[in-house]
Every structure is written in C-alpha cells, then in structure tokens.
Amino acid sequence: DAKTTQPPSMDCAEGRAANLPCNHSTISGNEYVYWYRQIHSQGPQYIIHGLKNNETNEMASLIITEDRKSSTLILPHATLRDTAVYYCIVRGNSGGYQKVTFGTGTKLQVIP
Amino acid sequence: DGGITQSPKYLFRKEGQNVTLSCEQNLNHDAMYWYRQDPGQGLRLIYYSQIVNDFQKGDIAEGYSVSREKKESFPLTVTSAQKNPTAFYLCASRRQGTDYGYTFGSGTRLTVV
Numbered sequence: 180d181a182k183t184t185q186p187p188s189m190d191c192a193e194g195r196a197a198n199l200p201c202n203h204s205t206i207s208g209n210e211y212v213y214w215y216r217q218i219h220s221q222g223p224q225y226i227i228h229g230l231k232n233n234e235t236n237e238m239a240s241l242i243i244t245e246d247r248k249s250s251t252l253i254l255p256h257a258t259l260r261d262t263a264v265y266y267c268i269v270r271g272n273s274g275g276y277q278k279v280t281f282g283t284g285t286k287l288q289v290i291p
Numbered sequence: 292d293g294g295i296t297q298s299p300k301y302l303f304r305k306e307g308q309n310v311t312l313s314c315e316q317n318l319n320h321d322a323m324y325w326y327r328q329d330p331g332q333g334l335r336l337i338y339y340s341q342i343v344n345d346f347q348k349g350d351i352a353e354g355y356s357v358s359r360e361k362k363e364s365f366p367l368t369v370t371s372a373q374k375n376p377t378a379f380y381l382c383a384s385r386r387q388g389t390d391y392g393y394t395f396g397s398g399t400r401l402t403v404v
Contacts, residue, residue: 213392215392215393215395220379220398220400221397221398222297222381222383222395222396222397222398223334223381223383223393223395224395225392225393225394228392266333279336279393280333281326281333281334282333283331283332283333284333
C-alpha cells in the first residue's frame with residue numbers, strides 16, 4: 180500500500196472551512212483514498228473515501244487531484260466537535276489482506 | 292444496530308499476568324484486526340484475521356496472541372512476554388472485497404500496575 184504524508188497539526192476557526200491535505204505520491208491505480216478521524220480516546224471513525232472522482236457526503240468533501248498524488252479533505256463549516264486527529268490512508272480493494280498504515284495524522288484544532 | 296464492541300473499556304494488569312481483551316462484531320465482516328496506539332502515535336498492527344480459524348502476525352505481534360474461532364469474535368491476549376503492554380488497543384473489522392472502510396471499536400485502555 181502507498182504511504183501518505185500529512186502535516187502534523189492545523190488550526191481552523193469555528194465556522195470556517197477546514198482543508199486538510201494529504202500526499203500519496205506512490206498511490207497505484209487501484210488504490211482508494213480513505214479518511215478517518217479519531218476523537219481523543221475513541222476509535223477512529225470513517226469519514227469518506229474515493230478513487231479518482233471528488234466525493235461528498237454529509238460529513239465532508241474529498242478532492243483528489245487529477246494525477247491522484249494528493250487529496251484534500253474539506254470540512255465545510257468546522258465546529259468545536261471536529262477537533263480530532265485526521266488520518267489519510269490508501270488501500271486497494273482487490274480482496275485479500277493489504278497492509279494499511281495509519282500514521283500520526285493531522286491534529287486539527289478548531290478554535291472558537 | 293450493527294457494530295463492533297470492545298470490552299472492557301479500562302483494564303489494569305499486574306506485571307507478569309496475562310490478560311485478554313474482547314472484540315465482538317455483528318456486522319458479518321470477514322476480516323478483523325487488532326491495533327495498538329501509544330500516546331501521540333499512529334496505529335500499529337498487531338494481528339489480523341481474514342477468515343475463521345486463520346490469523347496472521349502484523350508488525351508488532353511479539354508478546355500477543357489471538358484466536359478466531361467464530362466469525363464474530365477476535366480476542367487478543369496480552370501475555371507476560373509483552374514488555375511494555377500499557378497502551379490503547381483498538382479492534383477493527385472490514386468486509387472483504389469491497390471498497391468499504393474499517394469499522395473500529397471504542398478501544399480498551401490497558402495499564403500495567
């Protein structure tokens with residue numbers, strides 16, 4: 180599986196959009212980009228995933244560059260409850276076990 | 292509601308004792324995973340299982356053991372051979388062969404006293 184690179188921390192004002200970047204320059208053609216978040220002392224929560232098209236759900240939007248080497252998770256109107264560590268991972272979906280690395284993620288602090 | 296349940300939420304162990312962490316899912320997922328998380332760190336894979344009666348070592352399996360006798364259950368035993376067991380342990384499951392992501396439990400915080 181491709182490895183990902185994320186900034187260690189970011190701040191965002193409450194009510195503003197939070198844009199969290201992720202680099203995955205070694206991603207292969209069949210690998211999806213997934214985003215999870217972990218609120219302190221809880222298990223990670225799935226947010227969104229995509230292959231090459233931009234995706235949107237009730238939680239967030241995912242923008243993937245045309246070359247698929249990077250992506251951005253967008254929380255359109257950040258709230259204090261969005262303060263968490265956000266993980267970007269990539270994995271294929273061809274079945275069988277595929278090693279997935281959850282790095283240290285980006286610690287997002289939403290500021291009142 | 293379907294989900295994945297870890298118990299207990301907090302666990303204290305004396306040095307030299309084995310302890311078993313429970314993980315149960317009713318999502319009908321084939322694959323299950325155990326991760327360890329230390330403060331300020333990412334998740335490290337301990338063991339994983341893709342089908343019943345089969346499991347594989349992850350990156351940090353030494354001092355741990357697992358079993359997968361039922362699809363729904365994947366208990367993790369932290370043995371006395373694990374030299375630094377104090378950590379936050381997370382169990383996850385996933386449906387195979389789809390683009391679904393992982394579903395995580397709420398974790399067990401193990402402290403050696």
